Every structure is written in C-alpha cells, then in structure tokens.
C-alpha cells in the first residue's frame with residue numbers, strides 16, 4: 330500500500346505531480362520538499378516580463394497556498410534534502426529532519442553552468458535561474474547601464490532583449506559562430522541576430538571569454554581575441570547542468586541526468602524522477618534525451634504521478650519549447666537531430682517563417698518563427714508520423730497541414 334509520497338523539488342515538475350496525484354485520487358500523505366522558500370513558481374518570466382517589471386510577483390506561483398492546504402500537501406519549503414537512503418526509504422533534510430516514504434519523486438531541476446575563468450566570482454557577475462537571482466540583476470538594469478551577456482542561447486538572448494527594452498547598452502558574447510547554434514537552423518540564428526542588432530544589441534559571435542576583470546567589482550569582460558568589453562553588470566547564460574548529486578550519492582544511475590525509463594522509474598522500484606533532471610527515453614524518436622522545457626517537466630511529471638500510483642502510463646510525447654525575444658515568438662516542436670533534409674517555409678524578411686526537418690518524407694521537427702499555425706500543424710503531423718509532400722511543403726502558400 331502506498332501511504333506516503335515524497336516529492337523533492339518544488340519547480341514545474343514537482344508542482345504538476347502534486348496536481349495530478351490529487352486530481353487522480355491519491356489520498357495518502359503527500360509531502361513537497363523544496364529548497365527555495367517560495368511556493369512553486371514559473372521560471373520563464375524570470376528572463377522576460379518579470380525581469381522587466383511588467384509582471385507582478387503574485388502572478389508567478391502556479392497555485393496559491395490555499396490550494397496546498399485544501400489538498401493536504403505538507404509543504405517543506407526553504408529546506409534542502411541532503412541525503413537519500415534508498416535502502417531505508419528515507420530522506421534527510423539539512424535541518425536534520427528524517428522523512429520516510431513508500432514512493433519518492435525526484436524533481437531536482439538543473440543548475441546554471443558556472444564560468445571558471447579568472448574574475449568569474451566578482452560582484453556584478455550574475456546567473457539567472459531562480460527568483461533569488463532577479464533583484465540584483467534588476468537593480469543593475471538602468472538606462473545606459475552597460476550589460477554584457479555571456480552566452481547567446483535562449484536565456485542570454487531573452488535577458489538581452491529585456492535589458493535592451495529597459496534602455497541598457499547590451500552586448501552579447503557567443504563562443505560559437507552563430508546564436509542558439511545547438512538548437513536552431515542557421516537561418517533562424519541569422520534572423521534572431523538581425524532582430525537583436527536592429528534593436529541595438531551588440532551581438533558578437535566567435536569570441537571566447539577568458540577573463541572577467543575589475544577592482545572589487547566587474548568592470549570589463551576580456552576575450553581570447555583581445556576584445557575587451559566595458560561592463561557594469563554581467564549575466565552568464567552558458568547552459569545548465571542536471572541536478573543529480575542526491576541521486577548519484579544514493580547509488581542511482583546518472584548520466585547527464587538521472588537515468589529513468591519511459592515510466593519515469595529509476596533503477597530503484599520506489600524512486601521516480603521527472604523534469605530537467607532526467608535522462609529519459611523519447612519513445613517517438615527512439616533515443617535518450619535530457620530536455621529543459623516547461624512542456625517536458627509538465628508532461629513527464631504527469632506521467633510520473635500516475636506511475637507513482639501504479640497506473641502504468643508511458644511518458645510518450647513529442648516535445649516542444651518556446652522563446653520570446655523582443656516581439657518575436659520562436660516555437661520549436663520535435664527533435665531535429667536525425668534529419669536528412671530541411672525545408673524553409675516562407676521568407677525570413679516577412680518576419681514569419683518556419684524551418685522543417687525531414688527524414689525521408691517524415692517530419693521530425695519544426696522551428697516556427699512568429700508562425701503559430703505551422704507549429705500547431707507540426708505537432709500533429711510529427712506525432713502521427715504523417716508522410717509529407719515535399720514540393721507542397723516548400724510552398725508556403727499551402728498550409729502545412731495540407732502538405733501531404
């Protein structure tokens with residue numbers, strides 16, 4: 330009998346698991362352990378409207394406190410789980426409290442990858458992952474302040490757009506030869522670089538930061554090519570690493586994430602994991618992945634919650650992701666890695682286009698820039714493995730859903 334379920338990690342996945350467990354009838358003891366002091370909240374606004382001050386703090390939590398009370402969820406917030414004894418089915422918190430479980434769900438998320446060059450810990454060098462990171466960044470986003478962003482990925486670019494909208498002088502330094510290079514096509518990188526430049530962001534690619542310099546506080550960012558960029562504040566966005574220490578110290582398999590199967594189960598029958606912290610199989614694409622997206626945390630946590638109650642439900646979804654930069658919305662659905670063909674639909678100059686990735690005639694992924702129709706159609710076409718007519722696909726006058 331499953332009387333007690335513990336969830337460690339009060340982010341997107343943890344909050345969703347609680348919702349599903351109670352909605353689907355779990356009536357036992359339900360405990361949420363989270364090391365952040367706040368009620369579980371949405372992270373995406375932290376680089377967008379919450380950072381700019383356009384969104385109020387009370388809109389961030391998924392649920393108000395009354396929801397947790399009504400649903401008899403014991404909240405242990407501001408408390409870090411420091412030890413997991415899988416044999417004894419026991420979790421120890423930093424304050425010494427021990428909690429036992431029948432089933433455990435790990436929703437530990439990911440942590441910002443840290444820079445380790447000289448000067449990386451100078452005051453004025455910031456990372457953006459949690460609510461606690463926002464006030465010191467906001468305090469520096471003043472008109473004309475010189476903001477250097479290290480890393481031209483989603484978070485760096487969203488922060489760049491927000492800082493620029495707030496009147497800052499913004500420079501983005503990217504090591505690769507183009508923005509978002511690991512996740513989007515060159516045409517999409519080019520489009521976003523042009524958009525940022527048109528808004529006055531200084532985008533510099535092919536440059537490697539080697540030194541953060543300053544007397545007691547960040548003053549400049551120095552690159553291997555000799556470039557030196559004056560900075561009042563630096564935001565580092567160079568990727569994230571799955572949080573796995575608790576799991577690996579307990580003997581659970583970890584390899585770029587906590588290794589789980591399609592039922593979100595670890596190698597221990599009582600322990601499950603969901604969200605950014607997992608390395609899991611994508612059944613649709615036939616490969617293992619680690620994803621950092623709201624959609625994955627939401628869907629995987631839903632499946633995990635059902636499996637915690639012994640309902641056998643595989644996590645089998647085509648993943649999707651979004652990013653907002655200035656007035657542009659980028660929507661990505663599917664995984665493009667195994668493609669053997671690419672088709673551009675529409676003209677980037679029109680500010681609305683999409684890049685379709687194919688394997689033979691099967692659609693694997695779409696990157697849609699300001700084109701929600703293509704994105705919506707792609708979700709279904711990819712999930713159904715519909716074979717496309719490539720000539721029709723290339724004709725943007727034909728709706729994507731009709732390109733069959």
Ligand SMILES: Cc1cc2nc3c(=O)[nH]c(=O)nc-3n(C[C@H](O)[C@H](O)[C@H](O)COP(=O)(O)OP(=O)(O)OC[C@H]3O[C@@H](n4cnc5c(N)ncnc54)[C@H](O)[C@@H]3O)c2cc1C
Nearest residue numbers: 338340341342364372373410437438604605621622623626
């Ligand atoms: C600034 C920002 C912008 C983003 N924008 C987008 C976007 O536009 N679109 C999109 O799809 N995704 C976006 N994401 C990604 C998305 O927010 C994450 O994929 C999602 O939050 C993952 O949910 P999670 O529950 O797996 O992890 P998290 O939300 O990271 O939650 C994990 C929680 O576990 C806690 N924890 C870890 N270890 C312990 C421990 N030992 N004890 C107790 N608690 C612990 C952490 O502190 C954290 O609170 C963004 C992320 C950030 C940071």
